[in-house]
Amino acid sequence: MTLTLTKTKHSETTQQRQNHESAAQALFVKARKCAEDGRVNEAGSFILQALGHERRAGCAGPQVLQLIKPRS
Helix, strand or coil, X not given: CHHHHHHHHHHHHHHHHHHHHHXXXXXXXXXXXXXXXXXXXXXXXXXXXXXXXXXXXXXXXXXXXXXXXXXX
């Protein structure tokens, strides 16, 4: 049971990370197109959204600090 839950959580985490990475990539493509068209403000907005997705992709998964137990 625990192994199944762990694998399920791992696959969900991996899927979340991939979703955020895909969203970031798509937003960077939109930003490039806007910048090439001279719509700099819109491009900047897309870049900020993409960076947010990259940050969330990096935070998906177990955190190292949660895995370390302090010594008494």
